[in-house]
Amino acid sequence: MSQVPVEGLVPPSFAFEAVATRATAQLLRADPFPQLVAISAPPGYGKTVLMGTVYRELLRRGMRCFWVTLDDRDTDLRSLLFRLRTALGAAGVELSEEMVGPRVAFHDQAAPIDAMVRLLAGLSSNDVLFIDN
Secondary structure (H helix, E strand, C coil): CCCCCCCCCCCCCCCCCCCCCHHHHHHHHCCCCCCCCCCCCCCCCCHHHHHHHHHHHHHHCCCEEEEEECCCCCCCHHHHHHHHHHHHHHCCCCCCHHHHCCCCCCCCCCHHHHHHHHHHHCCCCCEEEEEEC
16 A cells, blocks of 8 residues: 655645756755755745755655645644654654653643654754755
8 A cells, every 4th residue: 555645744746847956956965964954035936846856865865854844823833843743753753752742730841842852863864854834
């Protein structure tokens, strides 16, 4: 049974072939691949297309890639943590109970954040996280 891509956990598909840009080429030639890349441009400039191209190429090279798409409803840290947990869990990364969040009335509100930071810091150098938007 083939797995159906879940919206927001893979880059969107486009009805056009992406144009190879200098930014794409520079990213894909980087050795080692940078630990952090931030892409900033006005809407419509192709950030998602660029990231999707890099995502697919890194998958082709054998790297494990996680994709998170945020939307206008994702306005706080809890939303980001939820999206990260969903993407990592869908990829088979084992999530700790601490990441799920409060199960008791008086809990450490920073515990899920700390747990996510520890998890992300412990990922392999062959793991790449893309956060779109």
